[in-house]
Amino acid sequence: MKYISKTEKDTYKIAANIARKLKGGEIIALEGELGAGKTTFVKGLAKALGVKQHVTSPTFVLMKIYECLASAKAGRNPKSEIRNLVHVDCYRLDEPQELFYLGIEEYLNKKDTVVVIEWADKIKSYLKKFKKIIWIKIKEKNNQREFNFLK
Helix, strand or coil: CEEEECCHHHHHHHHHHHHHHCCCCCEEEEECCCCCCHHHHHHHHHHHCCCCCCCCCCCCCCEEEEECCCCHHHCCCCCCCCCEEEEEECCCCCCCHHHHHCCHHHCCCCCCEEEEEECHHHHHHHHCCCCCEEEEEEEEECCEEEEEEEC
């Protein structure tokens, strides 16, 4: 599956479309170069999940946890029990173990949580063991973004 985004608003729409399908326990793994739109996608996902806090990239702290508020207006899946969005950024990660020291394992596949990981390709071998994973490769090309959903 492939989506094209020409604007930030388009990226938010793509993220909102994904958010409507989430039930909880999913891991969204994002791959893409600097400036490809990974953080913009996460901001759109957070908005669609009812996160009221300002979302920024956790590049220096590696992981941020946001509370998701129920919002019928956002078009959320009514069967969803999502309470938390965990935003992880592996860009500055030296060792995958750093994430485990922060407690990421307590959130992975937890039914009331969605974990979204920027630069997930850095921990790809670890993530292969999870079933509820959505891999998205983002490419920036001609001032637009191409979101490719991988299996």
